[in-house]
Amino acid sequence: MRLSDTPNVNQSALHAINKKLLVKAGDPDYSPRILVLYGSLRKHSYSRLMSEEASRILQLLGAETKTFAPHNLPHTDADDGSHTKVRELHELTIWSDGMVWVSPERHGAISAVLKTQIDWLPLETGGVYPAQGKTLALCQVSGGSQSFNTLNQMRIIGRWLRMVVIPNQSSVPQAFKEFNDSGRMYPSVHYNRMVDVMEELLKFTWLTRGRLTYLSDRYSDRVTTTNNLLKG
Numbered sequence: 001m002r003l004s005d006t007p008n009v010n011q012s013a014l015h016a017i018n019k020k021l022l023v024k025a026g027d028p029d030y031s032p033r034i035l036v037l038y039g040s041l042r043k044h045s046y047s048r049l050m051s052e053e054a055s056r057i058l059q060l061l062g063a064e065t066k067t068f069a070p071h072n073l074p075h076t077d078a079d080d081g082s083h084t085k086v087r088e089l090h091e092l093t094i095w096s097d098g099m100v101w102v103s104p105e106r107h108g109a110i111s112a113v114l115k116t117q118i119d120w121l122p123l124e125t126g127g128v129y130p131a132q133g134k135t136l137a138l139c140q141v142s143g144g145s146q147s148f149n150t151l152n153q154m155r156i157i158g159r160w161l162r163m164v165v166i167p168n169q170s171s172v173p174q175a176f177k178e179f180n181d182s183g184r185m186y187p188s189v190h191y192n193r194m195v196d197v198m199e200e201l202l203k204f205t206w207l208t209r210g211r212l213t214y215l216s217d218r219y220s221d222r223v224t225t226t227n228n229l230l231k232g
Contacts, residue, residue, distance in 0.1 A: 001059035008187045009060070009195065017061055017202050027210030028097075032202055034058050035096035036067040039103035039114030046141040046175040047111075049183045050194065051102040054139065057198040058100075063205075068092055068117065076119045090122050090130075098135035098205045099163070100198070104175075105142045105150045110157075118157055132162040133216040135208060137201040139194065141175040162216070166204050170194045 003011055023029070038051040055065040073085040081087075103114040122130050136158045140150040151169050158165040172178055172190045185191045208215060 001056055003060065006056050006060055008185065008191050009057070014060070014195070014199075017199075017206060019206055022203060022206040023210060027206075032063045032205040032209065033095055033097045034063050034065045034100060034201070034205070035092050035098070036065055036100045037102070037114060037117050038067070038070070039101075039111035039117075041071060041113055044183075045104075046172075046179065047102045047104045047114075047139075049179055050139055050141055050172065050175075050185070051100065052183070053185050053191070054100050054102065054137075054194060054198050057195050058202065061199060061202050063202055066092055066095070070113050070117055073116060073120065075116060081120075086120055089117065089120050093121055093130045096134060097209050098137070098201060099131075100137045100139065100201065101154050101158075102139040102141070103150050103154060105140055105147055108147070108149045110150050110153045114154075118161075121161065123161070129162060129216070133208065133212040134163050135201055135205045136163040136165045137169070137197050138165065139170040139172070139197065141172045143175065144173065146171060146173040164204060164208055164215075166197070166200050168193075168197045168200045170197045 003009060036051045036055055038045065038047040040047045051067060055067060058065050068089055073089070074083050079086060101114060101118070103110050106112070138151050138154045138158070140147070140154075148171055151171055155165050155169075170190070170193045172194075178185055178188060178190055180186060185194070
């Protein structure tokens with residue numbers, strides 16, 4: 001990604017991630033892998049447009065991003081998990097080091113489109129928790145005034161998935177005023193906050209990724225393992 005592809009970025013203010021402060025010898029050194037989910041199927045979806053802006057910033061800061069397109073993803077009670085889109089989402093979850101969730105606010109809540117994607121995230125695969133310990137950044141767009149309802153709900157869900165939900169977050173009110181006819185965000189405090197959030201996501205990803213095994217090591221799991229060994 002080139003700076004010219006992100007015209008709203010202040011080049012003098014955007015700093016490269018200082019990995020020397022965040023990683024140690026032996027930590028993974030490949031570009032952080034970030035999976036981006038958005039929560040609308042509309043042709044002109046502001047959550048999708050914001051997810052694209054977020055991806056541009058992440059790539060500019062050195063991350064590798066992949067965005068899951070939720071079209072044709074079945075409901076969780078309508079498929080056994082063998083659907084092509086479900087398998088794709090599972091593979092992307094395992095591939096990723098962190099995630100970005102961008103949802104519109106619908107009736108004061110997270111959209112059904114994003115919730116379906118989250119419900120399909122695998123909780124456990126062969127004794128491994130694919131989402132556990134991975135970083136998570138949260139963004140929402142609203143048609144009306146400033147709100148944090150959807151952010152708060154996503155934060156709860158991220159914690160239940162045992163993810164590292166970063167402190168910062170982004171809420172864009174009256175989203176129809178924040179994007180031009182080409183689908184790009186105007187320069188604004190909301191754009192700057194989105195950049196803040198992506199920058200923080202990468203810092204936390206670099207900091208925690210090499211320590212994931214230790215950070216996710218839990219007493220209760222060790223007790224279960226010990227008891228199973230004794231039974232065996």
